[in-house]
Amino acid sequence: MTLLVQRLIDGVQSGVLYGSIALALVLVYRATGLLNFATGEIAMFCTFIIWELGGGHSGLPIVVAIIGGMIFGFVFGAGLERFVIRPFEKADHLRQSMVTMGLFLGINALAGFLFSLDVQRLDSPFPAGRWTVGGVSISYHKLGSIVLLVLVAAGLRLLFARTRIGLAMTGAAMNPTSAQLVGINPSRMLSFGWGLSAALGALVGAMVAPDLFLSTNMMQTLLLYGMAAAVLGGMDSYVGALVGGVALGVIQALAGGYIAFIGTQLQLAVAFAAIIIVLLVKPEGLFGKRQVERV
Amino acid sequence: MLEATGLSAGYGPISVLEDLELHVDEGEIVVVLGANGAGKTTTLRALSGLINSKGTVRFAGADISRAKPDARAKLGLGHIPEGRGTFSFLSVEDNLRLGGHLLKGRQGRHAFDTWFELFPILAERRKQAAGSLSGGEQQMLAVARALMGRPKMLLLDEPSMGLAPMVTASLFQKIEAVNQQFGTSMLIVEQNANLSLKIAARGYVLESGRVVLHGKAEELLDDDGIRRAYLGS
Numbered sequence: 001m002t003l004l005v006q007r008l009i010d011g012v013q014s015g016v017l018y019g020s021i022a023l024a025l026v027l028v029y030r031a032t033g034l035l036n037f038a039t040g041e042i043a044m045f046c047t048f049i050i051w052e053l054g055g056g057h058s059g060l061p062i063v064v065a066i067i068g069g070m071i072f073g074f075v076f077g078a079g080l081e082r083f084v085i086r087p088f089e090k091a092d093h094l095r096q097s098m099v100t101m102g103l104f105l106g107i108n109a110l111a112g113f114l115f116s117l118d119v120q121r122l123d124s125p126f127p128a129g130r131w132t133v134g135g136v137s138i139s140y141h142k143l144g145s146i147v148l149l150v151l152v153a154a155g156l157r158l159l160f161a162r163t164r165i166g167l168a169m170t171g172a173a174m175n176p177t178s179a180q181l182v183g184i185n186p187s188r189m190l191s192f193g194w195g196l197s198a199a200l201g202a203l204v205g206a207m208v209a210p211d212l213f214l215s216t217n218m219m220q221t222l223l224l225y226g227m228a229a230a231v232l233g234g235m236d237s238y239v240g241a242l243v244g245g246v247a248l249g250v251i252q253a254l255a256g257g258y259i260a261f262i263g264t265q266l267q268l269a270v271a272f273a274a275i276i277i278v279l280l281v282k283p284e285g286l287f288g289k290r291q292v293e294r295v
Numbered sequence: 296m297l298e299a300t301g302l303s304a305g306y307g308p309i310s311v312l313e314d315l316e317l318h319v320d321e322g323e324i325v326v327v328l329g330a331n332g333a334g335k336t337t338t339l340r341a342l343s344g345l346i347n348s349k350g351t352v353r354f355a356g357a358d359i360s361r362a363k364p365d366a367r368a369k370l371g372l373g374h375i376p377e378g379r380g381t382f383s384f385l386s387v388e389d390n391l392r393l394g395g396h397l398l399k400g401r402q403g404r405h406a407f408d409t410w411f412e413l414f415p416i417l418a419e420r421r422k423q424a425a426g427s428l429s430g431g432e433q434q435m436l437a438v439a440r441a442l443m444g445r446p447k448m449l450l451l452d453e454p455s456m457g458l459a460p461m462v463t464a465s466l467f468q469k470i471e472a473v474n475q476q477f478g479t480s481m482l483i484v485e486q487n488a489n490l491s492l493k494i495a496a497r498g499y500v501l502e503s504g505r506v507v508l509h510g511k512a513e514e515l516l517d518d519d520g521i522r523r524a525y526l527g528s
Contacts, residue, residue, distance in 0.1 A: 164396065164404065171382050171393045178380035181343060182444060183368035183397040289384060 002135040007257045008250060013142045014225075015249020020149045020204045021219075021226025022233060022241035023156065027197040030236045031173045031190050034085075034096050036197070038103035039226070040219030042080070043201030045107050046073040048115040050206050051122050051214055062123045066206045070199040077198025078191040085194070086187065111216045124210035145207040152203065153242045156196070160238065169193060225271070232275050234288025244286060248274070296321045296448055296480045297342070297372075301350035304341040311337040312348070312504040317482075319448065324474055324481045326491040326512065328525055329501035335484040336377050338501070339450045342482070343367055343374035355447055369397055373446030377453060379437040383426030387417055390425050390436055394443030410439040413469055431462035435469070442473065448480040455487045463487060467494055488525035492516050 021039065028036045046069045052058065054065030084103060088096050126144035130137045160166035172179040172189040179186050208218060229248050233240025248271050255262050255270040262270055278286065302315040311334045319325045329335045341348035344364040352360045359367050364374075382390050388407065395404040411418035414435040420428060425436055434454055441449055454470065455463040471494040473479055485491040492498055492512045500508035500521065508515070515521050 164392075164401075167385075167389060167392055168396055170385065170389075171396075174382045174384060175380060177345060177376060178382060179393070180345070180364035181368055181374045181376065181380065182394050182440070183365045184393075185363070185365045 003257070005136045007253045009136065009138050009142075011250035011253030012246055013138075013146055013249070014252070015229075015246035016146050016149045016242070017204060017208060017222060017245070018225040018229040018248050019233075019242035019245020020153070020200060020207075021222055022229035022245050023153060023238060024197040024200045024204065025226055025230045026233075026235065026238060026241045027156075027193050027200070029230070031169065031193045032093075032096075034093055034100070035227070036194075037097060037100040037223075038080075038107060039197065039201060040223030041104050041107040041111070042073070042077060042198045043205040044216060044219045045111050046070070046076065046198065046202030047122065047205030047209050047214060047218070048111055049073075050202065051120060051209075052115070055121070055123055062125045066125060066203065069202040069206065073198035073200075073202035074195040077201075078195035080198075081191045081194035086190075089187075108216055115216075117216065120214040122206065122209035122214045125206070141210055149204070149207065150242070152200065153238065156200075157238050165189075165192065224268075228271055228275050232278055232285060234285025236289060237285070237287035240285060240287025247286075296323070296355060297482065298353045299342060299350065302338070302341055302348055302352065303350055304337055304346055304348035306337075306346070310504070312341060315350070315504070315506060317499060317506065319480050319482050320496075322474070322478045322480055323497070324471070324483065324495040326488075326495040326498040327482065327484045327501055328486075328488050328491075328498060328515075328521070329484075330524075333501040334504040335501055336452055337504070339374060339376075339452050339482070339484055343372060343450055345374075345376075368444065368446075371445070371447035372450070373441035373444060373448065374450040375437045375441050375452060375454065377456070379433045381425040381428075381433050381436055381440070384424055387421045387423055387425055387428070387436055390440050391417075391443050394440030397444050404443075407443075410442060413472065414439055430457045431459070431466070434458060434466060438466075438470070438473075442477075442479070446479060448482070451481060451483045453484055453486060455485060455490070463490060467491065470494065486525070488521065489516075 050069035124141040126140045172186040176186040229245035233244025256267045298318040305311045495512040498515045
């Protein structure tokens, strides 16, 4: 029983990370239907900024460094949309996705050039140590990152459901022409979406790095899981992204833990098998909207 | 209120409008008639900036010929596009909130009551997704959404399209009521010449992107050519 709970907790924690990257992907995907392959590398770059601000050179408190990294991320993401993606505004999604592939490689190389090719350490904003209840234990860092990322996801949901700018973003994504006609500038909304996505990526990076390591390749596997989580959740749903991520994390942890031949080697395969099954039964994903409309 | 001179527009190499002259005075309802493909929708799209055009468009004293659609909306030019353009996955209320996007303050953006009084059916459907509404209801929603932004002028693209005759009649009544109550100027593109000319002051007839006839609404209603072409008698 304790082992089951422990595995569930581990699954949820990695799942929340997958879900958050999925959320960063969905923020951009919803607006234009573009899959941003550079999502993970943008997050990695911002995490290095956090490292420079905090532990590295300036020596700011880690919480301040993370906030700084997120602000940098917002500007960085919005700027990438404005200056790199927008010139391809009229191109099809395949070509735009190729541009984000290029960004993936470019940002990765730039990070190696600017920061460090060596593996670095990043401090956690949460206290060291573990919280133990009845034989089950979880580090404060893991617990804190679960709570923080779930709160951020909830905050994003509120932003889109309740605020003027959130509604404008949703409207611009759903029907750009009508959005323009009510006075919304869809391009600005798109920049804003990229900014939010990159800021979220920065936060995910700051949650991942203390547990593993900080390096230019840190986000690459996570991006695959994030994409899987986004597809599972339905690509255009914020709730779906997070739920998809957690489902993926839990399936992975349980299958790896209880089915001997899967172990750690085949965990990724199990996750993808789960996705294929979901997509066969529900092609729009768990929370995706089916395109039904009365005309 | 609105004046277009030498307006030419098209899609890529295909030119649709040529040297169009058209104006709408303050508080006036003007109708644009024409067969399919005459350039009616293109006229509205050029006026609201959805497509690029040559020539001059002046609105409320400003030259808006090069302004983007969202900038034109800010100046008070509302456009209800062909096919209604509702945000189909959003609720009726959210559609209206988006219509009030440019209003300052939360209260303004939540001030639905005037429009719910005018279109009571929208109040009943307030939580429903816009895409699940009937055609007539969606058209009312499109009108109400445009009105949320308190426009000085509305461009309406075939509001009667796909609606039952009874629904169309009631919609035109409401359009007229809005014009009288709020003094909103209107430019209505229509196939239904009879109903639209009855609420309008003037009308233009478009053929292959050119104005071929222009006059007072009652004169157009009596014109034999118009009667044959658009009124079926």
